[in-house]
Each structure stands twice: as structure tokens, then as C-alpha cells.
């Protein structure tokens with residue numbers, strides 16, 4: 001399900017072993033873990049029924065990079081539909097008591113739970129995606145995150161290139177991610193609603209590359225959308241806050 005942008009040594013987790021086969025080496029980190037800040041994805045800890053979190057900014061705050069029209073459909077229709085579908089699927093089941101992240105992990109890889117997994121993961125993914133954006137974002141990461149980026153990718157420019165390559169290399173709907181894997185940062189991509197947490201990876205930043213994320217503003221120009229997000233919207237403080245100590 002996941003593919004890294006560069007090759008990577010083998011690991012023990014079975015699902016990770018599969019994805020690692022398609023990885024490329026990112027380079028070992030030489031610095032100790034950064035202390036995680038207190039930012040965490042909302043709704044992960046709350047049991048169902050699940051709710052649509054409000055956007056962490058006004059719906060026109062990201063205009064013109066991401067228009068209010070796009071946010072209205074993407075958050076108000078698509079994200080909301082995942083929440084509504086998930087609650088319908090969970091109604092009357094024991095799974096309704098599970099926090100969202102535990103529900104994702106419990107249903108991952110189970111064909112009989114595919115619909116629950118897809119909707120649960122898409123609820124989580126979108127909530128996380130919004131938090132990774134802000135008006136007048138982009139620029140350079142905070143110093144501690146910058147050090148980690150340099151250790152893993154060499155530069156922010158290379159990280160952006162890897163994220164763009166993952167975004168463009170994702171055939172059809174999916175996501176590009178910056179993740180933490182042990183003492184490394186990596187770029188991976190996922191299909192549909194798959195989330196790297198199911199492979200034991202810690203998501204740091206998500207980029208939605210479903211067409212509904214960009215078609216109204218960029219039509220088929222996925223590269224323009226991704227570059228605009230990376231250059232003008234990424235909330236690097238949020239990304240830094242996701243680092244696991």
C-alpha cells in the first residue's frame with residue numbers, strides 16, 4: 001500500500017517489510033530525537049459517534065492558494081461525508097466505542113472491515129491534513145525540525161522534491177506523507193485512504209492528492225497544487241509538533 005520515495009533497509013514489521021522493499025535510503029539521522037510539542041491530531045482520542053472538526057482557519061483564509069470554494073466542498077462535503085458514513089457503519093456496533101486511531105488500526109487489512117477502515121482513515125487523514133496547513137505558511141521549518149530534515153533529506157528543497165515526486169507518483173486518489181520511522185524521517189505515499197500508522201509509521205504531514213483537493217482551483221495540474229501547498233500553506237510548526245521524542 002505504501003511506497004517510499006527512496007530505498008530503505010529491511011525492518012521486522014510484516015507490513016512494513018513489504019513497503020520497505022520499495023523504499024530508497026533516506027540516510028541515517030545523527031541527531032537525538034527532538035522533543036515532541038503538544039500538538040496532536042484531534043478526534044484520535046474521542047470515541048464515536050464521530051464529529052466533523054471545524055477547520056482550524058476561516059474558510060477563505062487560504063485563498064487564493066486553496067479557495068473558499070474548494071474548502072467548502074472538501075471540508076463541508078467530502079470530509080463530512082466520511083464522518084457521516086462512518087457513524088452509519090458504526091451504529092449499534094462495539095466499534096463505535098473505539099477512538100478513531102484505534103478503529104483504524106483494528107480494521108486495517110481486514111476485507112470485511114474495508115468500508116469502516118476507509119471512512120475512519122479518511123476522517124483522520126483530512127483532520128490531520130487541515131492541521132498541517134495555515135495562511136501564510138511555507139517558509140522554513142523550526143530549527144529543531146530543520147535539523148532533522150537536513151539529516152534525512154539534505155535540505156528542505158529536497159524534502160519538497162520528494163513530496164512532489166510522491167504526490168505525482170501516486171496513481172489516482174491517495175496521499176503523500178512526511179513520516180517518522182524510528183530515527184528517520186521519510187516520504188511515503190498511500191492509496192485511497194490508507195494511513196501510514198497502519199505500517200508503524202508516525203505521520204507528520206499529509207498532502208491530499210485526491211482530485212477533490214485541487215480540481216476546482218488547479219484542474220488537472222496536481223504539481224501546481226502540491227508546490228503551492230508546500231511553498232505557501234505548510235504549517236511547519238504543526239509538523240514539528242508531531243515529532244515523537
Ligand SMILES: [Fe+2]
Nearest residue numbers: 078208210213
Ligand atoms: Fe480529501
